[in-house]
Amino acid sequence: MAAPRHDTRGIVDPSGLLTRVRFRRHEPAEPLRRYVEWYWLIDWDLPEPYVSHIVPHPAVNLTFQWDEDEGPPYGELTGVALGLYARKLAGRGRVCGAKFRPGGFRPFAPGVPVTHWTGRVLPAHEAFERAGGDTPRSVVAPAGDAERVAALDAFLLSLPWAPDPQADLAVELVEHIRTDRAVLRVGDLARDRGRSVRSLQRLFSAYVGVAPKWVILRYRIHEALELAGHRRDVDWAALAADLGYADQAHLVRDFTATVGVSPAAYAQAVSQAPAA
Known part of the structure; x- marks a missing residue:
């Protein structure tokens, strides 16, 4: 599988976003690359709120986010978004996300068609019980990218998925x-x-x-x-x-x-x- 691309396809006004946040992409562990395209990490410290807009890829995303002024870290599962996706960023925070390859999410949730998630944003633990508890904090709390990537790897590798x-x-x-x-x-x-x-x-x-x-x-x-x-x-x-x-x-x-x-x-x- 190819390494993460560096294009900004799908980001509305990418320069506006990238001048406000620190955005990176990293490869997942080798066994996961068959179905996980990349991990994406964003950190921000903003003097005023900013709303990012995305024309989403036909992909499912699993994210762990920490809005440091709002409360504890949390996880979300976002199915394929049919329209323009907006996300408000304010104060200090960070997101650690896993972008599944389009077509690659089903092995991790084999019991239902992927249309079940389309257009929905829901707490990650509703899709994966293991995504609750201390998991969000274990992913977003580390300061370094390597530690966050390792935590995402550990979580996804712990799930009972198999090639399909x-x-x-x-x-x-x-x-x-x-x-x-x-x-x-x-x-x-x-x-x-x-x-x-x-x-x-x-x-x-x-x-x-x-x-x-x-x-x-x-x-x-x-x-x-x-x-x-x-x-x-x-x-x-x-x-x-x-x-x-x-x-x-x-x-x-x-x-x-x-x-x-x-x-x-x-x-x-x-x-x-x-x-x-």
Whole structure:
């Protein structure tokens, strides 16, 4: 499996976030890399509150957070978020998260389809009994990254998970969608893999938590968001055609519905945002 990527795909106004927090990614222990993409750690000490916005990946996240002025550490499980995800950061705090590979969470909770978690944020102990008690503090309290990563490894390795060929297939298919811009339609993907559209839909429902068409659309929006955040001269009509949209209006509609503003308005806002 590849090492954690360093891109900011999915982060709305990444410079605004990264000038306010200390953000890192680390690899999990080797046995976990099959299904856990990376650990992400954030620390902050803010003079005023800040709300981060994310256009989420089609992935489940397990997080342990400590808002030091608010109370003790706690854990949360976040299923695939269907809309824009907002998180308020204030005072001093830290988050230690495990981002499961899209399609890779089911082996850790094999009893239910991943759609069970989609759109939900719930206390981690409701998904994993062992995530309660002292576990959140054991993960976020250490000062060093190595100790926090070791605590995340220890927790996940303690869970009774096992390899699942269907999860392996789901992980591979989502990664193919993410990396191959030629994948624009579910029917084309199904034909390339010698499967029916319905079989892909069942697999994605059980193992990814969203439909394959949703995954294709989400990665299109990620690409448009990335370009809008770095360039003012994007040819939106050409990009819409490149991403498989019928026309520019359809791309603008999906981008606006997901991010909350049009691509052009987002590009202008990011370019004019003052440094923190």
